[in-house]
Amino acid sequence: MEWYLVPDLVFNGETFIKKVKVGSKSICLVGQGGELFALGAKCPHAGGDLTQGWCNDGKLICPLHRYSFDLKTGKGSAGQNDYVSSYPVEIRGMEVYIGVTSFWEQFKQSFK
Ligand code: FES
Structure with a gap:
């Protein structure tokens, strides 16, 4: 897993939703x-x-059709049968990092 710094973000406990690009992922x-x-x-x-x-x-x-996803797991609500990926987040000092596991890392781990 690789950890990516979220630029220009200091988390003070506020409520927000923001798109960030880390590695090749839009999160x-x-x-x-x-x-x-x-x-x-x-x-x-x-x-x-x-x-x-x-x-x-x-x-x-x-916002389009109001499907909903658990904030912690990304799991879709009952009846949706879908999910979005969820990523670990760490706050180090004042900085926020998101952990991303590459496809190949996941692939390799599936054979362990
Ligand atoms: S695009 Fe239809 S619920 Fe998200």
């Missing part, structure tokens, strides 16, 4: 309830931009 970074969550930015239903959505009851809501 929807969410500050909610004093925590940070990082999910894939593209909705698996029809490609909606989740960074234009909103949060409700621990879920990120897609």
Whole structure:
């Protein structure tokens, strides 16, 4: 796993939804309830931009057709049968880092 610094962000516990690019990934970074969550930015239903959505009851809501995804796991709500990737987030001092595992790392780990 590689850790990427999120540029121009100091997290003070505020609520926000922001698109960040780390490595080759577009990530929807969410500050909610004093925590940070990082999910894939593209909705698996029809490609909606989740960074234009909103949060409700621990879920990120897609603005296009209102599918919802758990902020912690990325799992879609009951009946959706889908998910978005979720990424670990670390706050180091005042800086925010997102951990990304490459496709090849995941592939190799699947054979261990
Ligand atoms: S594109 Fe996200 S719910 Fe349809």
